[in-house]
Amino acid sequence: MTHVNEIMSGSPITIEADASCHDAVSQMVRHKIRHLPVVQSGLLCGILTDRDVRHLLFRPDLFEKVGRVAVEQMLSACRVREVMSSPVISVEPGTELSEAARIMADDKLGSLPVVERGRIVGIVTETDVLRRIVGRDACCADVETIVVSYP
Numbered sequence: 001m002t003h004v005n006e007i008m009s010g011s012p013i014t015i016e017a018d019a020s021c022h023d024a025v026s027q028m029v030r031h032k033i034r035h036l037p038v039v040q041s042g043l044l045c046g047i048l049t050d051r052d053v054r055h056l057l058f059r060p061d062l063f064e065k066v067g068r069v070a071v072e073q074m075l076s077a078c079r080v081r082e083v084m085s086s087p088v089i090s091v092e093p094g095t096e097l098s099e100a101a102r103i104m105a106d107d108k109l110g111s112l113p114v115v116e117r118g119r120i121v122g123i124v125t126e127t128d129v130l131r132r133i134v135g136r137d138a139c140c141a142d143v144e145t146i147v148v149s150y151p
Contacts, residue, residue: 002101005093008114008122014039015080019103021056022075024048035111038084041126043118046084049110056083090115093122101129112151
């Protein structure tokens with residue numbers, strides 16, 4: 001029986017709720033990630049995905065500015081707290097991987113933050129789950145090429 005803490009990425013990149021969406025996108029691009037757990041006072045309070053940022057740019061009040069105002073300027077004016085998903089669906093390190101995968105499938109989530117006493121200790125992504133399923137000696141060594149498109 002495999003548990004989340006055996007496959008999760010520990011010490012995940014996070015962002016503060018008061019940070020700008022531009023800072024969040026910069027982190028995503030720099031670290032080649034699509035999911036950013038959002039923290040406030042060290043506690044998990046939300047999650048921001050590349051999809052959340054794309055949807056932001058399609059809000060009527062911003063979409064009308066696309067092409068007239070630099071995207072960087074629009075993203076800098078928006079705080080992560082305004083766009084993040086909250087409350088966050090998360091799991092504990094000892095959660096069975098099969099349960100985490102079920103939650104991800106049922107709720108159509110690409111990742112699950114892993115928390116202990118409200119503090120984020122890791123993140124498990126669909127890529128982590130696929131890596132476990134495919135195994136090290138399977139035909140596809142580079143799972144990211146199958147499923148991941150970075151922002």
